[in-house]
Amino acid sequence: MTSQTSSNKIYRYKIILLGDPGVGKTSLIRRYVHNSFDTNYSSTIGVNISSKNVVLDNKQIQFSISDIGGNKRFASIRKSFYKDAKGCLLVCDLTRENTLEALTQWQKDIALAVTGVNYLLIANKCDLNDQRVISQTDLYNKSNELDILGHSCFITSAKTGNKVDEVFRILAKHIVSTNH
Ligand code: GTP
Numbered sequence: 001m002t003s004q005t006s007s008n009k010i011y012r013y014k015i016i017l018l019g020d021p022g023v024g025k026t027s028l029i030r031r032y033v034h035n036s037f038d039t040n041y042s043s044t045i046g047v048n049i050s051s052k053n054v055v056l057d058n059k060q061i062q063f064s065i066s067d068i069g070g071n072k073r074f075a076s077i078r079k080s081f082y083k084d085a086k087g088c089l090l091v092c093d094l095t096r097e098n099t100l101e102a103l104t105q106w107q108k109d110i111a112l113a114v115t116g117v118n119y120l121l122i123a124n125k126c127d128l129n130d131q132r133v134i135s136q137t138d139l140y141n142k143s144n145e146l147d148i149l150g151h152s153c154f155i156t157s158a159k160t161g162n163k164v165d166e167v168f169r170i171l172a173k174h175i176v177s178t179n180h
């Protein structure tokens with residue numbers, strides 16, 4: 001979807017973060033949009049939408065970033081927010097194995113509602129290395145199973161900021177190159 005301002009064209013794209021409760025979706029957005037981190041966990045009720053303006057290849061881009069609460073009780077409202085999504089970060093928590101397994105179902109959920117989505121696999125909380133239970137091989141296998149861009153996985157920390165900007169930038173580049 002695009003719109004025209006008086007002098008510049010602004011490209012507007014929707015990005016969604018999906019994954020089990022507590023994997024760090026809100027925290028990744030907070031790090032990317034506000035460059036901050038909160039250690040308190042407050043489960044997202046329903047959906048929160050943030051926006052971020054970036055310039056890529058001389059194009060003005062406005063991302064609408066949907067933070068969708070991972071709790072199962074939001075399943076019914078969630079689907080209406082998938083519409084028009086161009087990019088999706090599938091997020092797991094490196095300290096909880098089942099959160100990686102769950103991404104198969106999360107992807108099925110969004111793929112039923114919208115096609116043409118660019119996916120990236122994100123393994124968050126890499127600062128908690130001593131509690132890590134998900135291996136590089138596990139991540140590689142999952143990125144092959146899911147339709148992940150370049151079959152790659154990004155290991156992030158919303159706490160330290162490791163790779164967070166890079167993940168959004170790479171997703172943005174893919175979206176821009178596939179949507180003119
Ligand atoms: P829901 O809203 O329930 O779906 O959770 P969420 O995926 O949005 O998780 P949230 O961002 O709220 O983070 C859950 C907890 O994990 C919070 O206490 C965060 O401070 C913590 N957390 C998030 N990212 C990181 C990280 O990279 N490292 C560490 N150590 N903690 C993190």
